[in-house]
Amino acid sequence: MRTRWRGPGASRVMPCVVALGGVLAAEVPAAAQGRWFKGNTHAHSLNSDGDVPVDEVVRWYRTHGYHFTFITEHEYFTDVAPLNALFAAANRFLVLAGQEVTQRVEDRSHPGGARQAHVNALGTNRLVLPLGERNLATGMSIAATFARNGQAIRDAGGIMQVNHPNFLWSVPLADMMDLPDSTLFELWNGHPIVYNLGGTDSTGHVMPSTEARWDSILSRGKLLFGVADDDSHSFRPEDAGNPDLARPGRGWIWVRADTLSPTAILDALRRGDFYSSTGIVLRDLRVSPGEYRLEITPAGDRRYLTEFIGHGGRVLATSTTLRPVYRITGNEGYVRARVSDSSGRMAWTQAVRVRR
Numbered sequence: 001m002r003t004r005w006r007g008p009g010a011s012r013v014m015p016c017v018v019a020l021g022g023v024l025a026a027e028v029p030a031a032a033q034g035r036w037f038k039g040n041t042h043a044h045s046l047n048s049d050g051d052v053p054v055d056e057v058v059r060w061y062r063t064h065g066y067h068f069t070f071i072t073e074h075e076y077f078t079d080v081a082p083l084n085a086l087f088a089a090a091n092r093f094l095v096l097a098g099q100e101v102t103q104r105v106e107d108r109s110h111p112g113g114a115r116q117a118h119v120n121a122l123g124t125n126r127l128v129l130p131l132g133e134r135n136l137a138t139g140m141s142i143a144a145t146f147a148r149n150g151q152a153i154r155d156a157g158g159i160m161q162v163n164h165p166n167f168l169w170s171v172p173l174a175d176m177m178d179l180p181d182s183t184l185f186e187l188w189n190g191h192p193i194v195y196n197l198g199g200t201d202s203t204g205h206v207m208p209s210t211e212a213r214w215d216s217i218l219s220r221g222k223l224l225f226g227v228a229d230d231d232s233h234s235f236r237p238e239d240a241g242n243p244d245l246a247r248p249g250r251g252w253i254w255v256r257a258d259t260l261s262p263t264a265i266l267d268a269l270r271r272g273d274f275y276s277s278t279g280i281v282l283r284d285l286r287v288s289p290g291e292y293r294l295e296i297t298p299a300g301d302r303r304y305l306t307e308f309i310g311h312g313g314r315v316l317a318t319s320t321t322l323r324p325v326y327r328i329t330g331n332e333g334y335v336r337a338r339v340s341d342s343s344g345r346m347a348w349t350q351a352v353r354v355r356r
Contacts, residue, residue, distance in 0.1 A: 034256045034257050034258045034268075034273075035256070035257070035258075036254045036255070036256055037067040037068060037254070037255045037256075037257055037260055037265065038065065038066050038067050038068075038252055038253070038254055038255075039066060039067055039068040039069060039070075039252060039253055039254075039255055039265070040061060040066060040068075040069040040070065040229050040230050040232070040248070040252050040253075041069075041070050041072070041098075041120060041122060041161060041184075041227055041229045041253065042070070042072050042100070042120060042161075042163065042186070042189070042229040042230055042231045042232070043057050043061070043069055043070065043071055043072060043230060043231075043232045043248070044057075044072065044073055044074070044100075044231075044232065044233045045057045045071065045073065047073045047076050047078065048073035048074040048075070048076055048100075049074060049233060050073075050232070050233045050234070050235065051233060051234050051235060051236055051239075052235040052236060054071060054078060054083065055083065055086065055087075056235055057069070057071065057232070057235060057248075058071070058083050058086075058087050058095055059087065060235055060248055061093075061248065062087050062093045064248070064249060066093070066252070067092065067093055067094065067260055068093065068094040068095070068096055068255075068260065068265060069095060069096070070095075070096045070097070070098040070120070070122055070123075071083075071095065071096075071097065071098055072098040072099055072100045072120050072121075072122075073099060073100065074099075074100050074102045075099070075100075075101075075102060075127070075129065075130070075135075076099065076127070077097065077099055077124070077126060077127040078097060078098075078099075079097075080095040080096065080097045083095040090260070091259060091260045092260070093260075094260050094261070094262070094265070096122070096123055096262055096265065096266075097123060097124060097125070097262075098120055098121055098122045098123065098124060098158070099120070099121045099124060099127060099128060100118055100119075100120050100121075100163065101118065101119050101120070101121055101128050101129075101130050101149050101153070102118055102130055102135050103116075103117040103118060103119065103130040103131060103135060103137060103145050103149060104116055104117065104130075104132070104135050104136045104137065105117050105136070105137045105140065105141070105142050105145055106136055106137065106138040106139075110170070111168070112168070114136060115142060115168070115170040115171065116164075116167050116168050116170040116171075117137075117142045117145045117146065117149075117170065117171065117175075118163040118164065118167070119146065119149050119150070119153070119160050119161060119162055119163055120160070120161035120163055120184075121149075121153040121156065121158045121159075121160065122158050122159045122160075122161055122184075122266070122269065123157060123158040123159055123262060123265075123266045124153060124156040124157055124158030125156055125157045125158075126156050128149065128152045128153055128156055128158075130145075130149065131145060131148060131149070141175060142170075142171055142172070142175040143174070143175040143176075143177075143178050146160075146162065146175065146176075146178075146179060147178070150179075150180065150183070158266075159184060159266060159269055159270060160183060160184065161183075161184035161185065161186065161227060162176065162179065162183065162184070162185040162186065163185075163186050163189070163231070164186050164189045164191065164194035164231065165185070165186070165210065165213060166194055166195040166196065166198055166207055166209075166210060167191075167193070167194045167195070169195070169201075169207050173208060173213055173216055173217075176213065176217060176224075177217065177220065177222070179217075179222065179224060181222060181223045181224075182223060182224070182225060182270060182271070182272060183224050183225070184224070184225050184226075184227050184269065185210075185213075185214075185224050185225070185226065185227065186210065186226075186227050186228075186229060186231075187210050187211060187214060187226030187227060187228060187276055187348060188210065188226075188227075188228035188229075188251045188276060188278060188346070188348075189210075189228075189229060189230075189231045189251065190228075190229065190230040190231055190232070190246065190247070190248075190249075190250025190251045191230075191231040191233075191246040192243060192244055192245070192246065194231070195207070196209060196210045196211075197209045197210075198210070198212065210226075211226075211313075211338075211348075212313060214226055214351075215309065215312065215313035216313075218311075218333070218334050218336075218351050219311050219312050219313070219333060219334075221353075223272075223334075223351060223353060225269070225272040225274075225350055226276055226348055226350065227253055227276055228251030228252060228253060228276035228277060228278060228348070229251050229252065229253070230246070230247075230248045230249065230250050230251055230252070231246055232246055232247065232248035232249075232250075233245070233246040234246050234247050235247075235248060250278065251276065251277070251278050252276075252277060252278075253274045253275065253276050253277070254274060254275055254277060254281070254282070255268045255269065255273065255274040256268055256273045256274065257273070272350045274350070275347060275348060275349045275350065276347065276348045277345075277346065277347040277348075278345050278346045278347075279299075279341075279343070279345030279346070279347075280296065280297075280304075280339050280340075280341060280345050280346060280347035281296075281297040281299075281347075282294055282295065282296060282297065282339075282347060282349075283295045283296065283297045285349060287352050289328065290327065290328055291325055291326060291327050291328055292308060292325070292326040292328060292335050292337065292352070293323070293324070293325045293326075294306070294323075294324060294337060294339075294349065295322060295323045296322045296323075296324075296339060298322055299341070302341045302342050302343055302345075303320065303341065303342045304320065304321075304322065304339060304340070304341050304342075305318060305319075305320055305339070305340050305341075306318065306319045306320075306321075306324035306337055306338070306339045307337065307338045307339075307340075308324075308326040308335055308336070308337050309335070309336050309337070309338060310332035310333055310334060310335055310336075310354070311332060311333030311334060312333075316332060316335065324337070328354055330354060330355075330356055331354075331356070332354040333353075333354060333355065334351040334352060334353050334354055335351065335352055335354055336348070336349055336350060336351035336352075337349040
């Protein structure tokens with residue numbers, strides 16, 4: 001049995017477990033038809049703290065080759081029907097509803113007296129309010145707010161995405177360990193002050209990078225799905241060259257779905273049928289019980305490095321070809337791929353669990 005992601009042709013659906021000779025090699029999904037759609041899961045307009053009206057946000061994504069974008073204002077639910085009436089086109093472009101739930105958690109030991117526990121509500125049908133007066137939850141952990149807000153988002157028909165855990169150095173790794181399997185989280189957020197790469201303070205306290213967080217969580221047997229997105233706020237043309245602003249077009253996902261519809265996109269996100277990118281495009285991605293295979297779409301004369309990564313963030317194998325393949329042994333714990341090119345662009349595929 002083989003799972004394929006390839007151009008318009010094949011995809012995956014719900015994961016299934018496949019045994020080979022008594023050894024459980026990998027959890028791989030069953031095959032289905034579909035195509036790739038490029039999208040963004042985090043965008044703001046003047047309806048919260050962006051700098052242009054929402055129709056200009058939507059227009060930017062449509063004119064720059066995206067197939068969909070969510071609108072995720074702080075504590076404001078956008079009616080996307082009028083936007084779709086203006087901008088949507090069958091299997092070409094779609095606007096999806098959402099919200100950023102701007103949760104804060106009281107912690108008097110933290111600078112400012114509070115930590116940030118923001119989550120996106122993707123595909124919801126109504127507003128989800130954060131806990132506490134002025135969005136400040138007291139007497140509870142960040143993990144507890146994730147559990148409460150996640151349930152509220154699911155009750156509203158949506159998917160929770162944990163946002164920028166290193167923003168203001170807020171989210172301890174331990175508070176992400178009880179997230180349900182298949183939760184989305186921002187592996188790469190394009191905002192310049194969310195510190196994807198982590199860092200060490202003057203006392204020696206280490207805040208791990210978002211990718212190191214992912215490996216720590218995956219290594220404990222939990223399967224989270226890593227998202228790249230913009231967290232876009234600044235769309236004015238005169239600010240296009242300012243690296244200190246949260247500009248659009250810095251990170252996105254490629255979702256495999258059979259059609260460009262809210263149901264199909266949300267279902268694909270729930271099952272992890274997507275990869276994340278800051279510029280690298282994959283032509284093909286296949287996972288079978290015995291191997292993890294991808295094919296890179298070359299751009300000019302750029303050179304590529306693919307690293308297959310397993311338990312503990314260990315690099316299992318590397319490849320400099322355009323068609324890297326990793327042979328699964330059954331001892332990896334999980335396998336995922338990270339692709340980088342000579343221009344600094346990246347792509348990350350989702351992990352598959354591997355166990356005996």
